[in-house]
Amino acid sequence: MGTDRYAYQSRLRRVSPMPKLLLTAVTLVVCLCCDSVAVGLFTLVGMGVLVTALGGLSPRVYLHFLKIPLVFLAVGCITIVAGSYPAGTEMVAALPVGDRLWGFTAGGLWLGGRIFCKALGTIGCMYFLALNTPVTDLTMALEKLHVPRLLVELMELIYRFIFVLSETAANIRTAQDSRLGYQGFRRSVSSLGMLASMVFLRAWRKADRIYTALESRGYTGSLATLTDAYRPGWGLLPLTALAAAGQMAVWFVEGRLLP
Amino acid sequence: MRHLTANQTVRAGAVLVGLLGLLTMGASAMHIAEGMLPVGWAIGWGAVCVPFLVAGFFAIKKKIDQAPRAKILLAMCGAFAFVLSALKIPSVSGSCSHPTGVGLGAILFGPLVMTVLGLIVLLFQALLLAHGGLTTLGANTFSMAIAGPIVSWLVYQLLRKAKAPAAVSVFAAAALGDLFTYVVTSVQLGVVNGGMVKFLTIFAVTQIPLAIAEGLLTVVVFNVLEKYSRTELQELRVL
Structure with missing residues (x-):
């Protein structure tokens, strides 16, 4: 169902869930805190590369999964972007309704775009976890x-x-x-x-x-199961640091370019 | 409206119709998508949920300590909530949406149990279906697993006390719980960037027909359950 099917096929399936959780958590928090267009897009692409290169998922499937939350995102962002303003406001595109203007201001568009890109980045982070870790490992x-x-x-x-x-x-x-x-x-x-x-x-x-x-069969109130033998996945730890460093670098560069 | 030419009116009408078209597309968007909330709000909503979750957790623990069978039953109920929310509900406006199951769950299992089951279901929805997200889990849990069910349950209990017919109480509980969930969601989205009125208007246009559809659906479910599974319903009272 959904992402689960691909999680079982992932090449990272046998890797311990802990480093995968850590990578997701760190990149997610950094992406959310930076709150910028460039970091969001960088995270989205970076997670796509990680999922396809490390997990062995085909890029088409990744893109397909990115489409699903788009509806939720679009509704949220359109309501932020579009609005009615008093006549005389400087607008990018607007239609007069009564004595007010309905449309987009530059500020509103910028805000909506920023939230949209940031959200896309965090969705990429979530997919790294969901597409590489079966739920049983996660529990x-x-x-x-x-x-x-x-x-x-x-x-x-x-x-x-x-x-x-x-x-x-x-x-x-x-x-x-x-x-x-x-x-x-x-x-x-x-x-x-x-x-x-x-x-x-x-x-x-x-x-x-x-x-x-x-x-x-002798049930006494809890279902005990043995953990799988995982590969430790130490390689993901430097990768986590690298990804976070990349996000920060993009953030600083963007801060310099856009005063 | 005095200076409006016919041309402008037509254009404005076109924009409104276009917006409505877009909105029915996103009519099922009751989850707040991953990354829509800033860090502060994400943590804040998570913190608001904690006391409810703790209370729900201990309520479940008590039930399971009394009857170990309850654990399997509760797990089945959680899975039922997930499957219910994955069904496509027919809507009056022609678009399709998913039932929230808020009202049905609250009436059947009570609001306390629903908090914990709702949290687990929302986590699975985020991970398996990409509905909602990890950072917005707190906000989504509050709207769909805490606020909505509490309203549904209160409405149901009040109407039953007031000797209203069963169908009416079930319908009102499900529809109002559904609507309240959306109100909370729009407030959650609105307080961050402003535009609460915009969110509420959109939800009013798209969600009222959906709430009515869900209310009708819940009544049908209840009628069937009353007919065929009286014993199970009675067990639920003690569960």
Whole structure:
């Protein structure tokens, strides 16, 4: 599902999740703190290079994944950029509505662009983690970081059940669709409601059966698993420093060029 | 409006229609994307969530200590919330969106449990589907796993106390919880760079039809559940 499929195919899959988490966290924080167009774009490209060169992901897939959050970003940024201003304001492009001007000012465009680029950079950082680390590895890492055991266990169980339930939901959806269940609004709502409640019911009963199965195998309240044998991935540490240094360098250069 | 020529009116109308078209495209954008919030706000919203999460965590712990079976059930509920939010909901305005599941979750599981389940679901949505993000996890958790469910739950409890019909209470709880989630999201986006009114207007235009659709959907879900799974619903009261 989503990024997970590619995470399992990544060449960094066997590398311990810790250095990957560190790289993501450091570049993410630096990118967010610098708050500049150049650093955002640099981070985006840099993470693309890391994901494709180290992880072995095809660039096309990376670009495809970048498209997904664009909708969320566009809505956020357009509302920042566009606005109504009193007549006489200096505008880049505007349309008069009543006695006010609707459109973009240079300042607004600059602000929107900066937020957009910064957000793209941070999305690149997040993808480095998501496209190279399967969730199961991540939960192991969280446990090492002393996140409460119960929370981690819930995460592991939820992660597993997501796939079970979405398969159920997809099957029901196909069955309904093939019987013209999604023709028109009324029927769609009733079909979807039926689907949601049936998925809930099945989830509930399945949970019951899983618990019975677990108990008959000596379940005492926690699911203990062994950690995988990871490669330590020391090589990622200097890379983290390098990436952060690159971001800072870009930041300084941009600060010099744009007074 | 006195000096407006016909030409200007047409142009203004065209702009508005264009904007509306764009907005229905992003109608499902209830998550705040990664990197949209500055560091201060990201940390701030995260901090606001902490007490709710701690309370939710201990509520879950207590339930699991009493009945170990609850852990598997809660995990199933979390997965159900994730799958629900991945479904496409038909909308009156013609666009498609995803249900938030805020109202359904809050009514079924209670707001405290929803905080923790919501956090996990949002984390998975950020990592697996790129909806939301790591730095905006706090803000998204507050709007979708704390504020929305609390409103839904309160509305539901109040209407049930007031002896309103079940369908009405479920509809109002789901629709209002949905709307409140969007209000919180627009406030979160608006306080950073201004333009809260803009965000609220957009959400009002795009989200009210969606909230109504989600309300109707939740009523249908409840009717089916009441018919076929009375025992499970009764168990939930004690869960």
